[in-house]
Amino acid sequence: AQTVTQSQPEMSVQEAETVTLSCTYDTSESNYYLFWYKQPPSRQMILVIRQEAYKQQNATENRFSVNFQKAAKSFSLKISDSQLGDTAMYFCAHRTSYGKLTFGQGTILTVHP
């Protein structure tokens, strides 16, 4: 069974600073996708960034980037130049080849002015 672990229940950062959210996962599959989803107070799940396991290059989307360490089964999210609108719950997720998405416990990120 796939498991996803986020060991930081809460994080905070000052506006314009950089913050890194941690995630580890466990899977027996060799090919899979990893995702970071953002859930603001509105509760909708918004995709932030995704990484294909067979790609060695770390994914980047504007201020968001990942550090994907396949051997260590680690997938951290770095948010640069944090903005107040980044305040949300962030979920790391792993997708199996059959399409089921498994989520971590979530990290509440608060960006302070």
Added chain:
Amino acid sequence: EPEVTQTPSHQVTQMGQEVILRCVPISNHLYFYWYRQILGQKVEFLVSFYNNEISEKSEIFDDQFSVERPDGSNFTLKIRSTKLEDSAMYFCASTPRRDNTGELFFGEGSRLTVL
């Protein structure tokens, strides 16, 4: 931009009542999912659905739950006799492909409150 829509946005019901949550997936999508999030907790997989049958279900998805696609557009989750612990946000999601190259597209969720 196409999106997954869910109704109702919030439903309050009495314990023991039946509830139907509705979802309209994106029109060319083939795979459908229900997830549940109890307040403040992680998002949990309930069930996946493809070609008019359940592909996979979790241990949460017991006999009280059922899903169907009654027509070409709706995808419903029914809870036959609600319990207090069914209070949660329920998310529908869809994807055009079953493999792991596609993103799951989520609806905005339906909040269920069981009194």
